[in-house]
Amino acid sequence: MLFSGIDILDENLNHLKSQYVGVVEDKIEYIGSEKPEKSYGEEYDGTGKLLMAGLYNAHTHSPMNLLRGYAENLTLHDWLHEKVFPFEAKLTGDDIYNGTMLAVAEMLRFGTVSFTDMYYMGEEIYRAVAESGIKCNFSYGVTCFDDSAYSDLRVYKESQKLIENCHNAENGRFKVDLSIHGEYTSTPRVVAAVAEHAARENVNIHIHLSESQDEQEGCKERNGKTPARYFYDLGVFGMPTTAAHCVWLEDDDFDILRENGVTVAACPVSNLKLASGFSRVDKMIRGGMKVAIGTDSAASNNNLNLFKDIHLFSILYKCTSGNPAVITPKQALTAATTVGASAQGRQDSGMLKVGAKADLIVLDISLPHMMPVHDMLNNLVFATQGSDVCLTMVDGKVLYKDGVYLSLDIERVVYNAQKSTQIILAML
Amino acid sequence: MLFSGIDILDENLNHLKSQYVGVVEDKIEYIGSEKPEKSYGEEYDGTGKLLMAGLYNAHTHSPMNLLRGYAENLTLHDWLHEKVFPFEAKLTGDDIYNGTMLAVAEMLRFGTVSFTDMYYMGEEIYRAVAESGIKCNFSYGVTCFDDSAYSDLRVYKESQKLIENCHNAENGRFKVDLSIHGEYTSTPRVVAAVAEHAARENVNIHIHLSESQDEQEGCKERNGKTPARYFYDLGVFGMPTTAAHCVWLEDDDFDILRENGVTVAACPVSNLKLASGFSRVDKMIRGGMKVAIGTDSAASNNNLNLFKDIHLFSILYKCTSGNPAVITPKQALTAATTVGASAQGRQDSGMLKVGAKADLIVLDISLPHMMPVHDMLNNLVFATQGSDVCLTMVDGKVLYKDGVYLSLDIERVVYNAQKSTQIILAML
Numbered sequence: 001m002l003f004s005g006i007d008i009l010d011e012n013l014n015h016l017k018s019q020y021v022g023v024v025e026d027k028i029e030y031i032g033s034e035k036p037e038k039s040y041g042e043e044y045d046g047t048g049k050l051l052m053a054g055l056y057n058a059h060t061h062s063p064m065n066l067l068r069g070y071a072e073n074l075t076l077h078d079w080l081h082e083k084v085f086p087f088e089a090k091l092t093g094d095d096i097y098n099g100t101m102l103a104v105a106e107m108l109r110f111g112t113v114s115f116t117d118m119y120y121m122g123e124e125i126y127r128a129v130a131e132s133g134i135k136c137n138f139s140y141g142v143t144c145f146d147d148s149a150y151s152d153l154r155v156y157k158e159s160q161k162l163i164e165n166c167h168n169a170e171n172g173r174f175k176v177d178l179s180i181h182g183e184y185t186s187t188p189r190v191v192a193a194v195a196e197h198a199a200r201e202n203v204n205i206h207i208h209l210s211e212s213q214d215e216q217e218g219c220k221e222r223n224g225k226t227p228a229r230y231f232y233d234l235g236v237f238g239m240p241t242t243a244a245h246c247v248w249l250e251d252d253d254f255d256i257l258r259e260n261g262v263t264v265a266a267c268p269v270s271n272l273k274l275a276s277g278f279s280r281v282d283k284m285i286r287g288g289m290k291v292a293i294g295t296d297s298a299a300s301n302n303n304l305n306l307f308k309d310i311h312l313f314s315i316l317y318k319c320t321s322g323n324p325a326v327i328t329p330k331q332a333l334t335a336a337t338t339v340g341a342s343a344q345g346r347q348d349s350g351m352l353k354v355g356a357k358a359d360l361i362v363l364d365i366s367l368p369h370m371m372p373v374h375d376m377l378n379n380l381v382f383a384t385q386g387s388d389v390c391l392t393m394v395d396g397k398v399l400y401k402d403g404v405y406l407s408l409d410i411e412r413v414v415y416n417a418q419k420s421t422q423i424i425l426a427m428l
Numbered sequence: 429m430l431f432s433g434i435d436i437l438d439e440n441l442n443h444l445k446s447q448y449v450g451v452v453e454d455k456i457e458y459i460g461s462e463k464p465e466k467s468y469g470e471e472y473d474g475t476g477k478l479l480m481a482g483l484y485n486a487h488t489h490s491p492m493n494l495l496r497g498y499a500e501n502l503t504l505h506d507w508l509h510e511k512v513f514p515f516e517a518k519l520t521g522d523d524i525y526n527g528t529m530l531a532v533a534e535m536l537r538f539g540t541v542s543f544t545d546m547y548y549m550g551e552e553i554y555r556a557v558a559e560s561g562i563k564c565n566f567s568y569g570v571t572c573f574d575d576s577a578y579s580d581l582r583v584y585k586e587s588q589k590l591i592e593n594c595h596n597a598e599n600g601r602f603k604v605d606l607s608i609h610g611e612y613t614s615t616p617r618v619v620a621a622v623a624e625h626a627a628r629e630n631v632n633i634h635i636h637l638s639e640s641q642d643e644q645e646g647c648k649e650r651n652g653k654t655p656a657r658y659f660y661d662l663g664v665f666g667m668p669t670t671a672a673h674c675v676w677l678e679d680d681d682f683d684i685l686r687e688n689g690v691t692v693a694a695c696p697v698s699n700l701k702l703a704s705g706f707s708r709v710d711k712m713i714r715g716g717m718k719v720a721i722g723t724d725s726a727a728s729n730n731n732l733n734l735f736k737d738i739h740l741f742s743i744l745y746k747c748t749s750g751n752p753a754v755i756t757p758k759q760a761l762t763a764a765t766t767v768g769a770s771a772q773g774r775q776d777s778g779m780l781k782v783g784a785k786a787d788l789i790v791l792d793i794s795l796p797h798m799m800p801v802h803d804m805l806n807n808l809v810f811a812t813q814g815s816d817v818c819l820t821m822v823d824g825k826v827l828y829k830d831g832v833y834l835s836l837d838i839e840r841v842v843y844n845a846q847k848s849t850q851i852i853l854a855m856l
Contacts, residue, residue, distance in 0.1 A: 068799070069806035073753050105796040272743040273810070275752040302810035303797050312740070315700040324703040325501050368533040369731050371496070371842050372849040378497035382701070382730035387815030414799050421800040 001396070004035065006046020007365065007376070009053070011353040013330050015376040021051055023358040026171060026395035031354055044391070048366030050376070052333075053350050054113030054359040054392060055306040056340025058265035059206075059244040059294025061119050061141075062128075063091065063099035065106065066421050068298040076212065076274060084299060090427050095420040096121045100128035102417040103304055105410055108134060108400040110305040110386035113359040113393075116242055116265070116294065116344060118179050118206050122162045129174050133399045133407040135359070137344045138162070139179030139206045142194055144186045150193030163201050171395060175203070175345060180236065182208040183219045183227040188234055195235040204240045204345055207231065210253070211245035212276050228253035237262055242343045244294060247271055247279040254287055263290040263343035266335070268312040269303075270296030282317040282326040292340040293332075305386035310336050314381040329377035362391035429824070432463065434474020435793065435804070437481070439781040441758050443804040449479055451786040454599060454823035459782055472819070476794030478804070480761075481778050482541030482787040482820060483734040484768025486693035487634075487672040487722025489547050489569075490556075491519065491527035493534065494849050495727040504640065504702060512727060518855050523848040524549045528556035530845040531732055533838055536562060536828040538733040538814030541787040541821075544670055544693070544722065544772055546607050546634050550590045557602050561827045561835040563787070565772045566590070567607030567634045570622055572614045578621030591629050599823060603631070603773060608664065610636040611647045611655040616662055623663040632773055633664055637671035640704050644676035656681035665690055670771045672722060675699055675707040682715055691718040691771035694763070696740040697731075698724030710745040710754040720768040721760075733814035738764050742809040757805035790819035 003021040008031070010016055022030035022040040030036045071083030091099075096119070107115060114135035117125060122138050129136045140159050150156050159178055167176040178198040180191050198205050210216050210227050219227045228249060231237060237260035244265040246257070257264065266281050284291050293309050295301045301308075314332045318324045341350025341359075349357040363384060364370075370379050370388070392400040399407045431449040436459070438444055450458035450468040458464045499511030519527075524547070535543060542563030545553060550566050557564045568587050578584050587606055595604040606626040608619050626633050638644050638655050647655045656677060659665060665688035672693040674685070685692065694709050712719050721737050723729045729736075742760045746752045769778025769787075777785040791812060792798075798807050798816070820828040827835045 066800060068802070068811060070802040072803070072806045072810070073756055075751070075753055079752070102796055102799060109796065269743065272740075272747040273752065275746045275750050277747065298811075302806070303813075305797065305813070308739070311736070312700075315697065318703045319700040319705065322703050323503070324507070324701065325503060328501055366842075368530055368537065368838065368842055369733065371530060372494060372846050374496070374498040374849075375500070378500045378730070382500070383496060383726075385731075385733070385813060385815050387813050410796065414794070414796055418800050421802075 002036070002040035002043045003046050003051050003362070004043050006044070006362070007050040008352055009050070009333070011351040013333055013377065021352070023393070023396050026358055028352065028354055028356050028358050031352065048364060049390070050363045050365045051352065051360055052363070053337040053352055054361045054394070055111050055336050056292065056344065056350060057107065057112045057115040057295055057304065057306050058242055058263065058292035058340045058343055059267055059296055060103070060115050060117055060304060061297035062103035062115065062117050062125065063096045063119050064297035064299045065103040065304070066095065066099040066417060066424070068302045071299065086428060087424060090424045093121050093124045095424065096124040097128050098416040098420040100125050101132065101408065101413045103298065104128055104132045104134050105405065105408060105413050106304045108132070108392045108405065109389065110307060111361040111389040111392055112304065112306050113361070114341065114344060114346065114349070116177070116206060118181070122158065122166070122176070126162070126166045126169070126174055130170050131408065133394050133397055135173045135346070135394060137175045137177050137204065137206070139177035141179050141181040142186055142190065143181045144190045147187050147189050150190060150197070156197065159197070163203060167203065173395060177204040177206045179206040182215065183230055184215055191231065191236060192234045195238060198239040204242065205236055206242045207236065207244070209243035209246050210248040213248055216248035226250050226253050228256045232256050232260065240343070240345065242292070244296070245271065245276065245279065247277040249280065254283065254289065258287055258289045261290065263292050263339060265292050265294040266313060267294045267296040267309070268316050269309050270300040274300050278316070278320045280320070281313065282321045282323070285327070285331055290339055290343065291335050292343050293336045306336055307384055307386040310381055329381040332381045333377065358393055358396040360393045361389050363388045364390050430464070430468035430471045431474050431479050431790070432471050434472070434790070435478040436780055437478065437761070439779040441761055441805065449780070451821070451824050454786055456780065456782055456784050456786050459780065476792060477818065478791045478793045479780065479788055480791070481765040481780055482789045482822065483539050483764050484720065484772065484778055485535065485540045485543040485723055485732065485734050486670055486691065486720035486768045486771055487695055487724055488531070488543050488545055488732060489725035490531035490543065490545050490553065491524045491547050492725035492727045493531040493732070494523065494527040494845060494852070495725070496730045499727065514856060515852060518852045521549050521552045523852065524552040525556050526844040526848040528553050529560065529836065529841045531726065532556055532560045532562050533833065533836060533841050534732045536560070536820045536833065537817065538735060539789040539817040539820055540732065540734050541789070542769065542772060542774065542777070544605070544634060546609070550586065550594070550604070554590070554594045554597070554602055558598050559836065561822050561825055563601045563774070563822060565603045565605050565632065565634070567605035569607050569609040570614055570618065571609045572618045575615050575617050578618060578625070584625065587625070591631065595631065601823060605632040605634045607634045610639070610643065611658055612643055619659065619664065620662045623666060626667040631667065633667050633669040635659065635664065635669065635671050637674050638676040638681070639673035641676055654678055654681050656684045660684050660688065668771070668773065670720070672724070673699065673704065673707065675705040677708065682711065682717065686715055686717045689718065691720050691767060693720050693722040694741060695722045695724040695737070696744050697737050698728040702728050706744070706748045708748070709741065710749040710751070713755065713759055718767050718771065719763050720771050721764045734764055735812055735814040738809055757809040760809045761805065786821055786824040788821045789817050791816045792818050
């Protein structure tokens with residue numbers, strides 16, 4: 001495929017006008033201002049459009065799309081115990097698959113090419129990813145107070161089976177991470193065992209970290225140290241780790257995460273909606289930490305539209321820091337693309353560069369709400385709507401274009417998600 | 429026009445399925461679950477759609493759409509003095525008109541039926557409003573340190589002329605308010621004279637109030653009282669007043685505004701982006717104050733998409749108050765519709781009710797990001813995108829439908845706005 005006469009954001013996020021970008025199989029082969037002599041097959045007219053790296057959602061729980069709007073305006077305790085946990089207890093494998101397919105449809109429509117997921121029944125997530133063509137790093141969210149030998153635990157066996165059967169499957173689109181749900185939901189022995197397991201299998205780690213003040217203070221009471229220090233001491237950061245939220249980090253915690261190359265998955269929409277608090281993303285970025293962006297689940301966002309989170313990421317920390325100059329558009333877009341891809345172990349992705357994976361999106365930049373164009377990067381973070389995405393390509397395959405899904409039957413996806421929801425509600 | 433088999437939000441924001449809504453001229457004549465016997469002419473198939481009151485943008489500066497993305501990531505001082513003021517100094521009447529038309533196009537596309545505007549060259553704003561069919565309360569933003577007799581001032585003469593020529597023109601679509609830009613940009617004598625002028629002409633007042641900490645502290649130094657007390661003492665709140673921002677209100681200020689029926693125009697996106705601070709909207713609503721929602725201008729938002737502000741309004745104050753139960757979807761939607769309409773002196777608008785003005789929007793509620801539907805109100809504030817608007821009707825006239833503008837030539841609007849911008853930039 002040849003994108004022809006199209007504006008682009010290049011690998012340094014410079015805005016270049018009227019370029020040509022050629023894709024062969026799953027890779028970008030050509031970028032230039034001259035039309036290439038070689039034929040790339042289908043030609044895409046880029047008039048009024050911008051081509052950029054697709055978005056990487058660094059933290060979500062995709063099956064929870066079934067819970068969108070189900071439990072709202074409640075305290076965290078009531079939200080979890082009265083609503084979320086009872087609903088989740090009823091989920092079958094088909095429900096997990098149906099919820100994930102709904103999530104994938106939403107992500108593709110709003111320009112996300114890959115997502116870092118933490119849930120359970122990984123084989124169902126794999127099924128949705130394999131069918132739909134999106135990319136995913138999946139991990140079982142280990143919550144375990146059973147101090148039996150780790151290798152006897154069901155979650156170990158399930159993770160190990162998924163690693164053996166599906167890690168790097170689908171041309172590398174599906175990767176298996178290991179996960180500890182949080183400090184407060186497992187024992188130190190389980191945490192250390194998961195860390196060892198990840199090192200042995202050479203896979204990434206995904207955790208919730210310092211999301212709420214309760215968690216932060218509780219951890220210090222239980223362990224005499226912060227969650228970041230606790231995970232570090234148990235060896236978790238020996239493998240590349242994505243730590244979601246990081247709202248309540250304390251001074252040493254910033255150093256621990258930076259020194260260990262941990263990627264923070266900032267989730268600004270979720271943090272506000274659940275009243276978790278304000279993370280210090282400006283300080284993280286100033287200190288050279290890796291920061292990516294996640295939506296969290298549709299139960300706490302309530303969209304998987306990363307452009308909404310990019311927007312909030314771009315304005316919120318200006319206000320919390322009292323400095324409108326912090327968080328540049330380039331920092332926000334880098335977080336949502338290159339940093340997110342790298343955190344997933346996809347160093348060849350997340351940028352418009354010859355040789356990189358063709359995980360690309362096209363935005364309509366001709367609409368009234370994107371005019372005038374003083375600076376494209378400013379418009380992209382402050383004015384772009386997720387709905388401006390008119391094409392989403394993953395591994396060189398067009399999966400969404402102008403309202404049409406090429407790899408899934410959207411009517412069936414919506415119907416199945418509604419049916420799963422109704423069946424669960426009828427049981428509650 | 430008959431909306432047929434369509435979900436609605438009724439006047440109490442109850443979600444009713446499959447209703448019929450008949451519009452005659454500029455009013456809603458019929459709402460019911462039975463198809464009316466009378467013919468209403470064109471029938472709109474409401475399958476998969478929701479009809480609700482259109483949105484009221486309670487605070488903006490529409491011509492500033494020309495500055496979208498022009499001055500970003502700067503301190504307030506540099507933003508104003510290095511960028512915004514020099515640009516604005518070059519604006520001609522045609523530029524004001526072109527910027528407003530671009531703003532109107534954006535507002536209609538995202539479901540806004542009426543906006544409260546503060547700027548200058550009101551006759552150009554009137555021209556844009558008259559042509560496009562949208563509604564507007566316009567006021568000159570008085571900034572005046574000249575203590576000559578108010579009736580000798582140019583701004584008095586311009587406002588008076590606009591009141592005489594255009595107030596309640598276009599079937600009441602265009603209203604003229606009077607404005608004091610802010611405490612720090614006029615003398616007390618001018619402020620008192622504007623208040624008297626509004627009382628004499630029986631028009632509403634629009635002000636900026638307590639937007640920044642500098643403004644709040646500066647006012648107390650200059651006047652020995654808060655801005656709210658200052659305006660109250662000068663008689664400003666004798667007429668229905670919209671006070672934009674209200675970020676730094678102090679305890680007595682809440683009482684002053686509530687007792688005087690002042691409507692607060694909360695501008696959450698702008699407040700974050702300019703690092704103005706966090707307003708206490710949860711406290712305002714709990715105390716029975718009137719709170720509407722404004723985008724502020726495209727220079728500080730950078731959209732005039734009120735759904736983005738509704739979303740942030742619905743989540744931000746949960747976090748600032750530490751209580752995820754505050755700000756219900758009903759409160760947020762009421763703020764963006766009924767309260768906004770009422771603040772503009774449009775008590776017959778902002779709700780789906782027989783006899784009310786037919787200022788209505790239709791949303792596509794069948795899209796993947798709006799599924800499933802556990803609770804429509806939750807979806808509307810947490811998951812709806814502005815782009816879900818598929819029809820915008822003002823005074824019974826369809827102005828936007830499925831990507832098509834019925835009252836303006838969108839290509840010309842975008843072209844003219846770009847041209848104005850280029851000419852100004854070439855002069856700087």
